[in-house]
Amino acid sequence: MSPMAAPSIELRGVTRIYGAGSADEVRALRGVDLSLSPGEFLSVAGPSGCGKTTLLNLLGLLDSPTSGEVRWNGQAVGQRTDRARARMRLEGVGFIFQRFYLLPTLTARENVELPMRALRVPHGERNRRADRLLDEVGLRGREKAFPHQLSGGEEQRVAVARALANDPGLLLADEPTGELDSGNTQAILALLERVRRDHEASLVVVTHNPEVARRARRHITMRDGGILEDVREA
């Protein structure tokens, strides 16, 4: 399986409105412009409800903008069909959710194998790769454990391994350490940095944790659906 190179991503005047036209209309993003270079490590901060998760969903093609454009390597992709966007997510994006979102009926290894199974990776290679990834995240010997048998830190590490399963060029993490203690937070951060470096992937992390943000080279602060501040470290 050849890894997908990290894409250059561009958001042009992206607006996302939920429940447009209804009394409950929510303008989650308001004309956001953002460029992300391949291999970049970006942290996104801001108060609750400012649009961080919506931004992440649009970058990862989980959602489509109400207006504006999402471009990957110069190609408009935001309005592609569900099928096309699912394929791009499968091959090119790894998601790490705050609440892990492991499938409870699958073992740790089966959770990691899930994206590979969808890409029809042969059984033997799938097993080897899942074992290697679980080894990388320090879960050797826990391959057959179900999520309810794992600690929070272990679950998040399985989620990281699953996100890396298809060697994505873009890693998106939404509060990846939000429910972890300090020790597990350090371990996950070190792991994310390492895989970003080793896999030459772009990494976008939504976080409130200054310790997490400090590791990034670029920091975005959001407010009311817009980018308030965009700081690049030298």
Add this chain to the structure above:
Amino acid sequence: MRRWGRGGSLRHSRLQFVLAVSAIATAVALPVVLVSVGGGVSAHELANLQNAGYQVVVSAGGVHGIADAHNWTKKILGIAGVTAASPVLSVTIDAFTPSGAYAPVLAEGVIPGEFTPTLGPAEAGLFPSPLPLGDPTDLVHYANGTYAGPATYDVLVSSPYADRYHVVGGQKLVLSPVANRSLGTTYTVTGIFGVPPSVLGPTGAFAVLLPLSDLQTLTGFAGGAATVRDAADTIQIAVAGSIATSPTALNQVRNAVQALFPYYGVSSLTQEAQQLQAAAGVLTGFYLALSSVGITVGLLFLALVLLRRVEADRRSIGIRRAIGIPSRTIAAEILGDGAMLALVGAAAGVVGGYLLVEALAAWATSAVQEAARLAVFDPVLLGELVIAIVGLSLLAGAIATRAALRTEITEALR
């Protein structure tokens, strides 16, 4: 691996599984019973018809509606190719044994020398040959419609009746048109005949056979104010073997008979078989239409179970879609689960229906028991039924799939 969500592995929703399978099994068992028993009885009747010795039958509208049966029979016997013709009058009368026991019996009046050749080989073998009922032509007693000739007062009784009332040859039996021995006539039992298996049960096979003219005078069907003269219900006609096997030649005989009786119905065995088959087909269609109500309810229940599971597994489905698992994979798994439930339910329904028919054949009351014993389980029809159920389950699965895939991923992950 069927793990499209929390309940994707069916072990997590055992109760729903059992309920859905039970609903479908119940819905399928009904047509299995109806079609197999109904089809079996129809096939049995068809076999009886096809094994009959007569190939053409004359019938009249209403009961005992053929008049001048003796004379018409003589004319029919004059048609080329006809080898035997027997009018048959069927009337329920009462039979009294010397010990005083009495029972209603089906009495059939026939022309003794003509009757047996109009039976099929199997049925003819049940009767003594020749029929020991005196005058084989029945013309002596008939006496050109005057009924002034001497009657034989001979009667044959069926073996179930003889067994039940310990009747033997040579014994006297009083036959009466009403349940009053004093109004009856004394006959001598000259023989016993067997009866084929009947869906009416053993008491339905209490029967006697006597000369047509005897039964006519006994019951008033020789002629009276309220009846036609020399009455019969049917005239059964046998033809030569070469004609019986040629539809064209048989039709010519039928037309010749019809020309004699423009006002009576004349049908060939082929026509009767076709009519019976058509009726059986209509009945099967009716059974299936009736059963479709139950099947629809079963499939709606399946759709509800699948929808319930999709709802319960909303987040898991959302996670899978977020990862990039193709929608068609998720749809295939939901449809596959629905089809699997339907397959198990349909198979259980077929087995349940079969066991129910077996139970009816073993323990039901006589008529139901006899019908159940005739049941025919057509593997092709049952297979088609199962395939149809599985096919229809895809509709139920499609409803659940639509619900699963319509939810926004971001909504499902909240």
